[in-house]
Amino acid sequence: MTEVRIDYDGEGLDESQVPPAPYDLVRQWVGDARRRQDASGDVPEPEAISIATANAQGAPHVRTVLMRYLETDGPGFYTNLESAKASDLAANPQVAGALTWPTMFRAIRFTGTARELPRDVVRTYFDSRPWGSRVGAWVSKQSRPLDSRAELEAANAEMAARYPDTGSPDDVPLPDFWGGYRIDCDEIEFWAGRHSRLHDRLVFVRTAEGNLDDPSAWRLERRWP
Ligand SMILES: Cc1cc2nc3c(=O)[nH]c(=O)nc-3n(C[C@H](O)[C@H](O)[C@H](O)COP(=O)(O)O)c2cc1C
Known part of the structure; x- marks a missing residue:
């Protein structure tokens, strides 16, 4: 690999800018990423989040999804409940997620336990x-x-x-095997x-x-970089 060195020149983050609980800062950084995408177009899919799971044997898997849920009870995403990530989470609900915005020199990492989102939230x-x-x-x-x-195309x-397509949200029912998780x-x-x-x-602990x-x-808590 050829080395390309970039001196990271972000705004940084000081304790004085951090609210007493993480929610508002998560919202603020996601909002900043969206605004930057609107203004400069260099943060495509600002809600793309890498989600790490591990199966029953502890083997890790990571993939990118979209963080389409963000409420005070945690960030979340929607997916197929019979997918590989869902079977990992059924065996081991420990999960981690990373939102990374390299052009902004920012990232947020979440670790915790996956909980299935309620069906009414998924349906909406x-x-x-x-x-x-x-x-x-x-x-x-x-x-x-x-x-x-x-x-695939024949099935579609x-x-x-x-x-x-009737133009109404009722035209396609919600599959039982489709849902979501929050962290x-x-x-x-x-x-x-x-x-x-x-x-x-x-780091909020x-x-x-x-x-x-x-x-x-x-x-x-502040950690060594
Ligand atoms: C930018 C991006 C967004 C994606 N969003 C989703 C998503 O919201 N939900 C999803 O299930 N898969 C999404 N995918 C596909 C996943 O990366 C992955 O291929 C799929 O969920 C199967 O993962 P698994 O086999 O580990 O369960 C996305 C992929 C990319 C690159």
Whole structure:
């Protein structure tokens, strides 16, 4: 690999800028990433989050999804409940997620326990998706072997015929095998890249029960970069 060295020149992060609980800062950084994408176009998919799971034997797997859920009880994502990540989480609910915005010299890391999102939350999100994506949820036997691209396209045509687009969210029912997870966080790290690798790492560590906006549930710790 040829070395390309970039001196990280981010704004940094100081304790004085950090609220007493992590939620507002997560929202702020996600909002900053969206605004930057709108303004400069160099943060595509600002909500892309790498999700790490481990199976029953402890073997790790990581993949990128979209963080389409962010409430005071944690960040979350939607997926197929029969996928490889879902079977990892059924065996071992420990999970980690990383949002990374290299052009902003920022990242947020979440670690915790995966909890399935309630069906009413999943349904509301599912109904908000475009028709093609809702049909696609029915089509995909996510993570399982597929013989050919042609088989995928035939399955899509079959589902599109079964659930034609009527312009209403009722036209495609929510599959039982499609849902979501949120991360019940025990740590949330804010990483801000700075010059000469003297980065800021400020980590909220859970000390008690409570949501991401509850100051009594968290203490703040700085870590060596
Ligand atoms: C930018 C991006 C966004 C993605 N968003 C999702 C998503 O929201 N949900 C999902 O299940 N897969 C999403 N995927 C596909 C996953 O990376 C992955 O291929 C899929 O979930 C199967 O993972 P698994 O076999 O480990 O369960 C996305 C991929 C990329 C690159």
